[in-house]
Amino acid sequence: MATLDSLPPEIQFNILSYAGAFDPTLTPKHPLYALADTNRHLRSIVEEYTRGLLKQHANVTLSEKRKQSTTCRRKWFRWLADTCQVCKKRSARKAILEPTMTCCAACDRKHFPKMTMTRAITEHGLSKLDLFTPNVLHTSLAPLSVGEYFIAGCDATMISEPDVLARKKYILCRLGLKGEHSGYLRRRAMAHDRLILHMGIRYRSGCGRWVKDSPWRSEEDRVEVKGPASMRTAESRKKFIKKELDIARSALGIAGYSEKMPIEVD
Structure with a gap:
């Protein structure tokens, strides 16, 4: 052998x-x-x-x-x-989208175009669920190239510009005529934010996946929560999630629920 x-x-x-x-x-x-x-x-x-x-x-x-x-x-x-690794000049800086690669700031801007998450949402009509995949809505979409950039005392989430444009083309194709209206895209992104809030999750670019971010610690907390009635109990949140997820999937021409991505609210 x-x-x-x-x-x-x-x-x-x-x-x-x-x-x-x-x-x-x-x-x-x-x-x-x-x-x-x-x-x-x-x-x-x-x-x-x-x-x-x-x-x-x-x-x-x-x-x-x-x-x-x-x-x-x-x-x-x-x-x-x-x-x-692009211009071969001395540098200790890492590429934003590829932290294992040494890349100076000039080469990173020139060869690896990127945009902030906020710009991708406001200018291109995408939601966080569209950008950070796979998730409960897009169970089979590949992840985009995402990184973090420290600026003005906080971390900004950066996404590959070619990836964003390709994802935008895909989403608009699935939405059909509805995707031609900027007002509809804004309302859709807001609806997805409410869905994320009810699911108690958030995206962590450091590990490249969605993680639980639920504020619910006890049954007393659930009862005393201020906000819409749909947020107050586990049952009401689950009902809201199923309803809104059905609407979101229907708009994309996706029927039913995926067994690969179970719905968790607590």
């Missing part, structure tokens, strides 16, 4: 390419580091692989007769962390 040690170098290098070779954020517990610590043979394989990466991407050639303290794998990950 073949083992990793016995495979040809080209196959070994291909396997190593799936070990996060371009992700410096995994250090010091990077898989390539762990593999190099296994035995002398695998350490030499990792060194040869990262030496090739340095030559190909950083135009750095290290002699095989180098100091013991200078390893190709460490130099490679240090170069990744300290160099913009």
Whole structure:
């Protein structure tokens, strides 16, 4: 039976390419580091692989007769962390939409266009449920490229502009003639916000998914909540969610409920 040690170098290098070779954020517990610590043979394989990466991407050639303290794998990950991967200038900044990639501000703006969540909602008529997928309304839509940008003392949610425009085209196509009216799109986004509020959820871009954000801690809290009657009990919230979700899915031409995304209100 073949083992990793016995495979040809080209196959070994291909396997190593799936070990996060371009992700410096995994250090010091990077898989390539762990593999190099296994035995002398695998350490030499990792060194040869990262030496090739340095030559190909950083135009750095290290002699095989180098100091013991200078390893190709460490130099490679240090170069990744300290160099913009677009213009190759020194930078420690990470790309907003790809936090594992070092990218200077100029290249990030030029090569990775993006917009704020607020702009995507107000200018393009999309709702949070349209933007942050999959969810209870869009159970099978792929997630968009999302990141966070710290500005003016708070985090702003940024979304890939090409992704937003593609999602807008899809949603308007599903809505048909209704999607041509900006007033309808605003009311639809507000209705989706109420649906999110009743479900007690919020989107966390850090983990890329919807999480529970329910204020309900006890039955007494449920009874004393101020606001619409539909928010006061679990039963009323569940009834509201089913009603509004049916309306939202019907507008998109989607019938019924998905068993893949159960409705949870508490």
